[in-house]
Amino acid sequence: MSIKLKTVILECRDIPQLVSFYTSLLHWPVVYEIETFVGIHSNEDEMGIAFQYDENYVPPTWPAKLGQQQMMAHLDFAVEDKSALKEAVENATILGAKIADEQYGGEEWITMLDPAGHPFCFVVWNH
Template identity: 35%
Template sequence: MATTGKPQTRLTATVLDGPDPRALAAFYRDLLGWEITTDEPDWVKLDPPGGGPGLSFSEEPRFRRPVWPAADGEQQMMMHLDVEVTDLDEAEAYAVSLGARRAEFQPQDDTRVFFDPAGHPFCLWVRT
């Protein structure tokens, strides 16, 4: 089969694996205010209001929490989410109330690093 050029593509979601996709989806639904659009036993998808790529959550029974910052011999993070906020203190308090845990190491003044309930790192940041 001959290729005719680049096929049409569109990013539809970023997928986070974890032991409980419903619990993880509920955390990000509440954090971001997005809607659950697919809810299956091992797969949940959130979509943002107004469209655009969503977040999906897949069950992975062998999931290991990543360590951040990276450490030799430990599970390293493969990616993280950046969430822009208008007030870091308010956003931190809200994220923690939902079950996030603040990382000990904080590399920047305008960004705060957290772990979601499954242990995926994510950042709340404010534009300076």
């Protein structure tokens, strides 16, 4: 038996906002769409991200703070080098992301928050 991770699903109140952000950031097309759920998918591999409507969604606090909404997961996106890292951060910021106030990981790892508040990282990944 073979099991593969196919899609990571992010809850949100504004699906179009996140679809616009991630399709622009990753250049992945929309592959599935209904009113409360939209999926995008990589053209290069079998990975996807989907966005599911949740009227009670509360953005997580980064870093975690006792008594506040906790992060359940985050996404890591690989970049080739420090130059690509800088370019990815600048592009994500233009698209509506914010650099997280607190950073862990030095010069090769930047934590950001997407327009709905989900943490994600750009990482110089050489292996």
